[in-house]
Amino acid sequence: MYGPLTPSAEAPIAAARLRVRGQVQGVGFRPTVWRLAQDLGLAGEVRNDGQGVLIEIQGPANAVRAFPERLHAACPPLARIDAIDQSPLPCRPREGFRIAPSADTGADTPVTPDAAICPACLAEIRDPTNRRYRHPFANCTHCGPRLSIVRAIPYDRAHTAMADFPMCDACRDEYQDPADRRFHAQPIACPECGPRLWFQDEAGACHEQPLARAVALLRAGGILALKGIGGFHLMCDATSPEAVARLRERKRRPAKPLALMARDIEQIRAHVPVSDAEAALLASPEAPILLLDKGGCTLPEALAPGQDCLGFMLPTSPLHALLLDALSGPVVATSGNVGGLPPCTDNDQALARLRGIADGFLLHDRPILNRVDDSLARLHRGQVRLLRRARGYAPAPLPLPPGLEDAPPLLAMGGELKNTFCLLHQGRLVLSQHIGDLENAETLDDYRHNLALFQRLFRHRPEAVAVDRHPEYLATKLGRERAAAEGLALI
Numbered sequence: 001m002y003g004p005l006t007p008s009a010e011a012p013i014a015a016a017r018l019r020v021r022g023q024v025q026g027v028g029f030r031p032t033v034w035r036l037a038q039d040l041g042l043a044g045e046v047r048n049d050g051q052g053v054l055i056e057i058q059g060p061a062n063a064v065r066a067f068p069e070r071l072h073a074a075c076p077p078l079a080r081i082d083a084i085d086q087s088p089l090p091c092r093p094r095e096g097f098r099i100a101p102s103a104d105t106g107a108d109t110p111v112t113p114d115a116a117i118c119p120a121c122l123a124e125i126r127d128p129t130n131r132r133y134r135h136p137f138a139n140c141t142h143c144g145p146r147l148s149i150v151r152a153i154p155y156d157r158a159h160t161a162m163a164d165f166p167m168c169d170a171c172r173d174e175y176q177d178p179a180d181r182r183f184h185a186q187p188i189a190c191p192e193c194g195p196r197l198w199f200q201d202e203a204g205a206c207h208e209q210p211l212a213r214a215v216a217l218l219r220a221g222g223i224l225a226l227k228g229i230g231g232f233h234l235m236c237d238a239t240s241p242e243a244v245a246r247l248r249e250r251k252r253r254p255a256k257p258l259a260l261m262a263r264d265i266e267q268i269r270a271h272v273p274v275s276d277a278e279a280a281l282l283a284s285p286e287a288p289i290l291l292l293d294k295g296g297c298t299l300p301e302a303l304a305p306g307q308d309c310l311g312f313m314l315p316t317s318p319l320h321a322l323l324l325d326a327l328s329g330p331v332v333a334t335s336g337n338v339g340g341l342p343p344c345t346d347n348d349q350a351l352a353r354l355r356g357i358a359d360g361f362l363l364h365d366r367p368i369l370n371r372v373d374d375s376l377a378r379l380h381r382g383q384v385r386l387l388r389r390a391r392g393y394a395p396a397p398l399p400l401p402p403g404l405e406d407a408p409p410l411l412a413m414g415g416e417l418k419n420t421f422c423l424l425h426q427g428r429l430v431l432s433q434h435i436g437d438l439e440n441a442e443t444l445d446d447y448r449h450n451l452a453l454f455q456r457l458f459r460h461r462p463e464a465v466a467v468d469r470h471p472e473y474l475a476t477k478l479g480r481e482r483a484a485a486e487g488l489a490l491i
Helices: 029-040 061-073 119-125 169-176 210-219 241-251 265-269 276-282 318-325 347-353 441-458 474-486
Strands: 013-023 043-049 052-060 080-088 097-099 197-201 224-227 232-237 289-293 309-313 331-335 360-364 376-380 383-388 410-412 422-425 428-431 464-466
Touching: 013 061, 029 043, 029 052, 029 061, 029 097, 052 061, 061 080, 119 318, 197 210, 210 224, 210 232, 210 318, 210 360, 224 318, 224 347, 232 241, 241 331, 265 276, 276 289, 276 376, 318 331, 318 360, 347 360, 422 441, 441 474, 464 474
Parallel strands: 043 097, 224 360, 289 376, 410 464
Antiparallel strands: 013 052, 013 080, 043 052, 197 360, 224 232, 232 331, 289 309, 376 383, 410 422, 422 428
16 A cells, blocks of 8 residues: 655655556546645646546656556556556646646547446445435446447537436535546436436336335246346346246247346355456456356256356446345346347337336336447456457457557448447457347347447547458448448458
8 A cells, every 4th residue: 555755845856747548538537646646745737638648747756756656556446557658847837736628639538338336336325324325326437337328429428318417516516526536427416316216017007115116026026127227137036946937938038048146246156156256357347247157056947057157247236236235135137128139228118028028117217328238258267258248348449469559440340140340449449349130120220320329439430341251241231331432441
């Protein structure tokens, strides 16, 4: 643990400019820089710009030298520092350290992945003395919805699904305070100004105490449709063979494995072995569905018939956490869809399509603008292997191999089945979330929607389009059409 550096009156003064690249916008990075500068007694400023974050610092030379290492150590949970380039500056009169307005020179990292509820927010919603006690939409710069709620850049509240929820005075004070972990957290909300939750039964009647109704339904062996971060889940008691069989019959999914959600690591360990590395991945901000060896599992075989593993995840949102807190065991949390269609994202769509499957609906009025499925992963020989890259991971960029940093912008359209497209953008690879099978008309519409969205978010203008050589793939046809219409090279 680092302590503050105490400058002396005789200490030499130095100044420096630091260019920080990586996943450093929209993740609480600037407030971290501000707090670190306060601790080290440094003056200057920090701002977002088109290349990442730009920092100017001035103060005791030993503090300036220590700053990069201290910044790496203090990096926020959702941030990732790829590089810090430092250059000297001439010293000049400066007073204090400020967070300067962003320079709109072309956003390089405009949107980060959706992140599972962080420990601090989880503690707040469980604390009866906190103003966000049992609030299903608590979030901060360390967690909460991102890609699923954005429609345009710059990434601010007016361009998200929270545009219709004006902040109350208390939330605005937090939002404007650099010392608060909710500084510039765009989805910030509380019971006074946030989205509304309700429970609707299969007959269409709405009920008070929505969480209590949902819990009672699950305890009675019923099936719940819950509106999550990037889509709907269908849920039932995972310890009940009858409830699992009922869900399979209604969803017409006789054998495909069902994803599970548990309250915490200890609850998962009550059913299957979990290594320390697996526990860390489950509890990470990405919070994927993680395939775990069954071992001596006593849960119903019907959850994953004939398989040697089960897919578990921890609660991904405050709403999921509050629901699981009230239950004594894990639940099935499978995708809220039917008949090969993508998971539902809209309340009316879910009520129409999932009626006859779900016995009740836990709904809210924060729109899901972009469908983002749960990610699926497995640890293999100590490495995380992503089988489906979506919530928690997309659209975080991946580095190109050395020597390709100056490669021209390119759009790779992806395949026909389990589609994911990719932008080669400013020396990095930006993969979309898992889209699905394009032979389904609604999935194809979602594919078109996300292509347009990513082009807006990353201000991407490809010089070439890469397609699969199969002439009948829909992604190939669309790629050929775009290349011809825009005069782009075709690969």
